[in-house]
Amino acid sequence: MSAAPRFDEVVHAPNRLRICSMLSRMTEVEFAAIREGLGVSDSVLSKQLKALEDAGYLTVRKSPLEGRTRTWAALTDTGRAAFAGHVAELKRLAEGIA
Numbered sequence: 001m002s003a004a005p006r007f008d009e010v011v012h013a014p015n016r017l018r019i020c021s022m023l024s025r026m027t028e029v030e031f032a033a034i035r036e037g038l039g040v041s042d043s044v045l046s047k048q049l050k051a052l053e054d055a056g057y058l059t060v061r062k063s064p065l066e067g068r069t070r071t072w073a074a075l076t077d078t079g080r081a082a083f084a085g086h087v088a089e090l091k092r093l094a095e096g097i098a
Helices: 014-023 031-036 044-056 079-092
Strands: 057-063 067-074
Touching: 014 031, 014 044, 014 067, 014 079, 031 044, 031 067, 044 057, 067 079
Parallel strands: none
Antiparallel strands: 057 067
């Protein structure tokens, strides 16, 4: 089943679009892996994750590992649907379909 095309302002911001793309392929991803994949600072990534979390598109989980707290991010079902709809809309626009 494909998503209905729908432009999403929250997802559209470049770093958030890339975050959603990374997370769409996995159950969850560790903060450092996302940061390295995007090549951004901790503060930039935190701000982008917070925007997705506030929209209900992402959950953040913290867990201790080897004496440090690790942060994990995962798309919610709502976030996956928003990302899929946004990608469908971008494809529709790129194909010149009005």
